[in-house]
Amino acid sequence: MSRARNILQGEFGRVALLNMDRSLVPHAHRACHVLFKAGGADSAFTVSDQICELTEDTAVVVNAWEQHSYTHRAGLDETRILALYIEPRWLASIDRQLIVSGAAGFFDRPSVRLNNRIAEKAAELEHLLCSPDDQRQSATEALVFDLMVLVFDAFSNRRALLSDLHRSRDTDYRVRRAINWLRPRLDEPLNLSAMAKEAGLSRSHLFARFRQTTGLSPAMFLNTLRMEAAHPLLTDQTKPLIEVGQRLGFNAQGNFSRFFREHQGISPSEYRRVTQRLS
Numbered sequence: 001m002s003r004a005r006n007i008l009q010g011e012f013g014r015v016a017l018l019n020m021d022r023s024l025v026p027h028a029h030r031a032c033h034v035l036f037k038a039g040g041a042d043s044a045f046t047v048s049d050q051i052c053e054l055t056e057d058t059a060v061v062v063n064a065w066e067q068h069s070y071t072h073r074a075g076l077d078e079t080r081i082l083a084l085y086i087e088p089r090w091l092a093s094i095d096r097q098l099i100v101s102g103a104a105g106f107f108d109r110p111s112v113r114l115n116n117r118i119a120e121k122a123a124e125l126e127h128l129l130c131s132p133d134d135q136r137q138s139a140t141e142a143l144v145f146d147l148m149v150l151v152f153d154a155f156s157n158r159r160a161l162l163s164d165l166h167r168s169r170d171t172d173y174r175v176r177r178a179i180n181w182l183r184p185r186l187d188e189p190l191n192l193s194a195m196a197k198e199a200g201l202s203r204s205h206l207f208a209r210f211r212q213t214t215g216l217s218p219a220m221f222l223n224t225l226r227m228e229a230a231h232p233l234l235t236d237q238t239k240p241l242i243e244v245g246q247r248l249g250f251n252a253q254g255n256f257s258r259f260f261r262e263h264q265g266i267s268p269s270e271y272r273r274v275t276q277r278l279s
Helices: 088-094 096-102 116-129 133-155 173-185 192-199 203-214 218-234 241-247 253-264 268-274
Strands: 003-010 013-020 024-027 032-040 043-047 050-054 058-062 068-071 079-086 111-113 275-277
Touching (some): 003 116, 003 133, 003 268, 013 116, 024 218, 024 253, 032 133, 050 058, 058 133, 079 133, 088 096, 096 133, 116 133, 173 203, 192 203, 203 218, 218 241, 218 253, 218 268, 241 253, 241 268, 253 268, 268 275
Parallel strands (some): 003 275
Antiparallel strands (some): 013 079, 032 058, 032 079, 043 050, 043 068, 058 111
16 A cells, blocks of 8 residues: 655645555646655656656656556556645745746656756755654755756746746636636535536536637546645644535545546555644
């Protein structure tokens, strides 16, 4: 069974060290997503229908809001994965030009070959995740930023995108209206008819425009919003897990646990147990 060795969460996003032996459903993140193999068997991700090998020599980079899934090959040992989910707004707070890290096409290819500097910095971050708690607070953000800059320099289109800092897939005001309608309704079933009415489109036209604009179906976009909302809620120890599930639209705790495991690889209770929130 997949399990988390450690997860650090803060304004930068999340970094996680995961032992994976089961596949994940297609999903997306609003964050810039980078994956390294830290040990175990080779495995693969599928990013926008492209199969990307995860090995000691290769990493997988995923744009914000880009559909991807994890495939663990049957019969193989678990894969230890160092996963980074880094918020573009946090990057921009350090270097404003890095707001383009949230743009569609920021990474022009999802499968990349590592150089020595990136591999060494990723190994340093893995070591930090396994270090005593009192060493993490001061070191994590600086190390994450340094690693991401190395990744961006090697694999991103940031220089080309800097000429248009407002580049985004989300250019259709009708889709923006639909998304704004959807955000406060995470605890409700997806109502495409009401969503289409708010956008001023038919259901079929909304679905087509939504996928063209965001790269995702409305249902997958809602699932992404629910998962992003779940992470900070789960680190609040005062909130019972059943309440977290209900706030995200799950009336039964088992349904929430299954949904979370299919997307994250671990249960909500394990996520809460291993995650350290950095102030």
